[in-house]
Amino acid sequence: xxxxxxxxxxxxxxxxxxxxxxxxxxxxxxxxxxxxxxxxxxxxxxxxxxxxxxxxxxxxxxxxxxxxxxxxxxxxxxxxxxxxxxxxxxxxxxxxxxxxxxxxxxxxxxxxxxxxxxxxxxxxxxxxxxxxxxxxxxxxxxxxxxxxxxxxxxxxxxxxxxxxxxxxxxxxxxxxxxxxxxxxxxxxxxxxxxxxxxxxxxxxxxxxxxxxxxxxxxxxxxxxxxxxxxxxxxxxx
Amino acid sequence: xxxxxxxxxxxxxxxxxxxxxxxxxxxxxxxxxxxxxxxxxxxxxxxxxxxxxxxxxxxxxxxxxxxxxxxxxxxxxxxxxxxxxxxxxxxxxxxxxxxxxxxxxxxxxxxxxxxxxxxxxxxxxxxxxxxxxxxxxxxxxxxxxxxxxxxxxxxxxxxxxxxxxxxxxxxxxxxxxxxxxxxxxxxxxxxxxxxxxxxxxxxxxxxxxxxxxxxxxxxxxxxxxxxxxxxxxxxxxxxxxxxxxxxxxxxxx
Numbered sequence: 508x509x510x511x512x513x514x515x516x517x518x519x520x521x522x523x524x525x526x527x528x529x530x531x532x533x534x535x536x537x538x539x540x541x542x543x544x545x546x547x548x549x550x551x552x553x554x555x556x557x558x559x560x561x562x563x564x565x566x567x568x569x570x571x572x573x574x575x576x577x578x579x580x581x582x583x584x585x586x587x588x589x590x591x592x593x594x595x596x597x598x599x600x601x602x603x604x605x606x607x608x609x610x611x612x613x614x615x616x617x618x619x620x621x622x623x624x625x626x627x628x629x630x631x632x633x634x635x636x637x638x639x640x641x642x643x644x645x646x647x648x649x650x651x652x653x654x655x656x657x658x659x660x661x662x663x664x665x666x667x668x669x670x671x672x673x674x675x676x677x678x679x680x681x682x683x684x685x686x687x688x689x690x691x692x693x694x695x696x697x698x699x700x701x702x703x704x705x706x707x708x709x710x711x712x713x714x715x716x717x718x719x720x721x722x723x724x725x726x727x728x729x730x731x732x733x734x735x736x737x738x739x740x741x742x743x744x
Numbered sequence: 745x746x747x748x749x750x751x752x753x754x755x756x757x758x759x760x761x762x763x764x765x766x767x768x769x770x771x772x773x774x775x776x777x778x779x780x781x782x783x784x785x786x787x788x789x790x791x792x793x794x795x796x797x798x799x800x801x802x803x804x805x806x807x808x809x810x811x812x813x814x815x816x817x818x819x820x821x822x823x824x825x826x827x828x829x830x831x832x833x834x835x836x837x838x839x840x841x842x843x844x845x846x847x848x849x850x851x852x853x854x855x856x857x858x859x860x861x862x863x864x865x866x867x868x869x870x871x872x873x874x875x876x877x878x879x880x881x882x883x884x885x886x887x888x889x890x891x892x893x894x895x896x897x898x899x900x901x902x903x904x905x906x907x908x909x910x911x912x913x914x915x916x917x918x919x920x921x922x923x924x925x926x927x928x929x930x931x932x933x934x935x936x937x938x939x940x941x942x943x944x945x946x947x948x949x950x951x952x953x954x955x956x957x958x959x960x961x962x963x964x965x966x967x968x969x970x971x972x973x974x975x976x977x978x979x980x981x982x983x984x985x986x987x988x989x990x991x992x993x994x995x996x997x
Contacts, residue, residue, distance in 0.1 A: 518989050522982060529978045530944050536951050536971030543965045545957060551918040552953040556799040559792045563784050601960055604788050 558599035750842025790871030813894025818903035885976035
């Protein structure tokens, strides 16, 4: 009996020691997950599959819309589609394709909802997808006529390493439109210096010549005029 | 030596059952189906296949672990074959460890079959990545923890009750991240203490869930995987000692 009690006590002691080690390992693992940005997963571990099922359903729904009588995204369809995309991206916030397809298809009927969805995508995938801010920028430019927001989105797109070069040109153009001449001048210079083809270089040169001439004759900012003169001289050579 | 013999015999008995291989076949069919399902979408075939495949393996691994863990000891007790074993020079802890070994081996073999089948299918479709192996590996450790929890419950309840309790642990084990938050909000010291105690006492199964980042081919730090493996092994060991403590007091005469 005494032997059994002693054995039990030893087992309990080992259990307590192991539990303390478990707590320490748990804290360490949690820290590693937070550092790796993996601590925000919710549910019982199958959210991504649920998002996939809803995604396939949404694509089929869109197919029915485009093959149906209306053949376009109406106000009613936009509401349904936005709700679907919201649910998908709530379940899987990294689902870049849902933001992209959702943003593009909503842009005709409800550009405000399209930008709202793309903003959510931008928040959840900061620095990972240049397409999301690019689409938001395009919708802001053409549909909402909001130039300052377009500049903000294009800048966000440019912060992604894989961002294609043409966005620099686009940002330079829009920056000039909103009166950010200094920025426009700088961006066109970047395009001019980094151009890989003669066509691209020629295009950048043409824009620089036009912008510099405009600045020299109209701007009151002496520094900017001086910079424009220097640039003009360099690209004219 | 007795542990190994009991373990291998029970493992063979478990593998002879028809239900487990059928579950593995179902899992492989569901992964194959995901390949067809992927064609219904736009540019997301790879992600969809990886998501469905990993989730399929996880679901079936958890089901297998619960079934095996809750029946491996309970069956011997309910059918009274344990009385024959106890008449031989076999100690109770040897019997328990042998049965646990059988459960762990069964889960390991079946998860490995499902994992290899899954990797072959995704490789054939050209959407495989090395991180998928980590996803399958952690699924095994999640199943191992659940199998040990099921064995623990089966030492003092029936097989059916052990299964239900382990399913509850599986659900709560994925939701434990809410406990410290709720405990913090409660304000009361006692609630806070018990909230945190429960958080550490329940297995945190989210540690084994890396399916999302794996499906996106994201880089998962080694510390996250290593931490989860150590955590899983420690939790399973604690369950084994606790099971042994309960099992020691049982009288099979």
